[in-house]
Amino acid sequence: MISTKKHVQQLAALLHQKGINDVIISPGSRNGPMINTFVGSGLFNCRNVVDERSAAYFAMGLAQALKKPVVIVCSSGTATLNYAPAIAEAFYLNIPLIVITADRPEYWINQLENQCINQKGIYSNFVKKEYNLPLEESETELWQAAREINECLNAAVSGKPAPVHINVPLEEPLHDLLDEELPIIKAIDTKKSVLEIDKASLNKFAAELNASKKILILAGQQNPDLELEKLLAAFTEKTGALVLKEHLANLTDESFCGSIDTMMAAILEEVPADFQPDILISFGGHFVSKALKQFLRKNKAGQHWHLSPANDHYDTYQSLTEVVQTDAKTFFSQLIPEVSDKNTAYLQRWTTKENEVNQLRDKYISDSRFSDLKVIAEVGQYVPENSVVHLGNSSPVRYALIADWTTNTTFLSNRGTSGIDGPMSTAVGYASVSEKINTVLIGDLSFFYDSNALWNNYIGDNLRVIVINNGGGNIFSLIKGPGESPAFNKHFYAENKFKALGIAQTFGLDYLSAENETELKNSLAELYSPTRKKPTILEVFTDAEVNTKTFRGLFKFVKQ
Incomplete structure (x- = not known):
């Protein structure tokens, strides 16, 4: 009907x-x-x-x-x-x-x-x-x-x-029905165009790349793409170009650099010009790192090519010189045969710095008190291989980009507008048709804001929600400005005294909690046990003041 x-x-x-x-x-x-x-x-x-x-x-x-x-x-x-x-x-x-x-x-x-x-x-x-x-x-x-x-x-x-x-x-009536099938209506189709680079442009790009010693490729937020990853690795191997990526780029090759925020803190203490690119090539979506944007706006590339099938003129780093109307796979597959052998000095400079910074980061987190930073670093090691992690906005997405994660993890986040109003609903929709374990890593305010995400009949047994409950909007004490305001406690931090247990009970989810490192490890082992066959919320309680000191201390530590 x-x-x-x-x-x-x-x-x-x-x-x-x-x-x-x-x-x-x-x-x-x-x-x-x-x-x-x-x-x-x-x-x-x-x-x-x-x-x-x-x-x-x-x-x-x-x-x-x-x-x-x-x-x-x-x-x-x-x-x-x-x-x-x-x-x-x-x-x-x-x-x-x-x-x-x-x-x-x-x-x-x-x-x-x-x-x-x-x-x-x-x-x-x-x-x-x-x-x-x-x-x-x-x-x-x-x-x-x-x-x-x-x-x-x-x-x-x-x-x-x-x-x-x-x-x-x-118009009414609205509910009159017919016992018929849908009519056959003429469908109008469109064909996808091929966005290959013409020979003259290809020669120009290759010549400029061959003449440059410092090539930086920025891979923005995107879905996993193994073919693109192989092309980028081959291009890096041949040219010595550096690929900078965040977890949301879903690129895992070990030749790419990912510890961006901590590297930025360390680089600024040295000679920034040594890390300034001659040519910047960008593609994909958003970057989370504000420090990277500030670095590239201050230390502008001589040329910035943005790859965009839709011809988007994104000038995020205030250095855009050319929009290449193609996709990243087409661009790099066409260029690989045309570019000359590599100059590795620029790539080695970045990878050496990343190795130094990661060692300092690991030591700092190991020695630090129980905090959001330590919690998320621990979560990164417990998440099962080949699973999906949905990063909530504000603090979680920033902390997650500092930590190392289990291999073959797919990362997703609502970074289009970066709101806290829908990350859990988005994750629930994704998880409802996914065969993998789906983990939502989310702050307490965002969790309560979007708790109606659990008010439907499509919550799968593969859903794991980790709520970092630091008692409010801890992000506002991490960034400069709000923390110094007289209105901070009530109107920025927005102190939260509620717990997720009641919501778990309302919607029929299992509930775990942790207030220290030992409890966290035990709860994570239970959360990801192969025998767990029910959607579960793990609520982790941390101290906002400790979180702020630990987070800020990390960047001071890596500057040494």
Whole structure:
């Protein structure tokens, strides 16, 4: 049984024909025609998440795991606004959400009608394309709507992936049904273009690389890609170029350098010009390290080439000289045969410094008191091989980038907009279709903020949540500024006296806790025991003042 609404029928038909079959539904009445059609057709994998904010983040994680678009469907009014944070995050992480919002007919807008706001263009800054379906169902309007829906769905996945929004105004009756199959609607396809570098440009790049002694490659946030990793390793082996990456780049080759924040602290005590690149090549998404950005803005590369299939002019380091409209795999595969033998001095300078810094880091953490830094370093050694770690924003993502981790760990984080409002919902969505152990490493404020992530029926036995409870927003005492404010305790740190035990009990998760190093090791062994077959929260309690002193002390220590 499907809805009698013809626009809804052909919207569902086109989604199915394009292989977009995963739908996250938040309950409502105005979106009844979509719910009835997606469920009643039997062609879609429909999941129900009540909280729209959590639902949209859940869908984002699901899309990351499936590597394909996911549909979110909600009712009208403020339900649509609750989607906005996740849509913004997905926009900056290039994740293709198909956002479908039910709406009242336009003639009821601003007429004291219930659950009614102006939804046209509501996400205009954070979607690649948006379309308001017609209310009437004439042959011409159905043809136009089908064309526009095709364009929206194609836009979501072509070029740089991003969310798209289809707003659906609906008149009553909303729940009339037909015992029919979905109609066959003409699907319009697009072909992916090949972004090879022309011969003249290739020769120019090769000549400039061959003439340069200090080549720095910045690999930003991205999904694991073994083919790209092999190409980067081969390019480094041949040219002596340095690859700098954070854990979120998901690159594991031992020739790449990753201890960025601690190296920055040590380098600034030496001669920064020795580490300043002649040529900077960047690709991928965000970097967490503020110190790296400051270093490269102050010690600018002579040339900065940014690789972007979408021709993005990202000038993060204020030195951009060329945008190369291609992807990293194409760029390096074409250049490897053209570049000359390596000059290893620059690479060796960085790797020597990293080895020195890592030894100092390990000694410091070993000798330090129980703190967030020691906790996350310990977690890094207990996480199972070939598992997924979802890093919460603020403190956890920064601490995690300092520590070493078990091999073959995949790292994910909501670093598009870096908010604390949805990391757990995103992780739950991802874990719901993952066969691996999924660990969420999250702070206490972020955990409580997004606790509705656990309010659904898709919490898998593979989910492990580690809550670092330092009693508030400890990040604000780590960075300069807020800690010196008279408003710090109440309005920055936002002291938290709650524990996660009640939430674990509410949603039926197992609960473990730790307040010292011995308890932590025992709890981590239990958390990751092969016999554990239930989602579990481990809450670790640390002291904020000790955390601040330990964190700041690390960077002073490595400067020696």
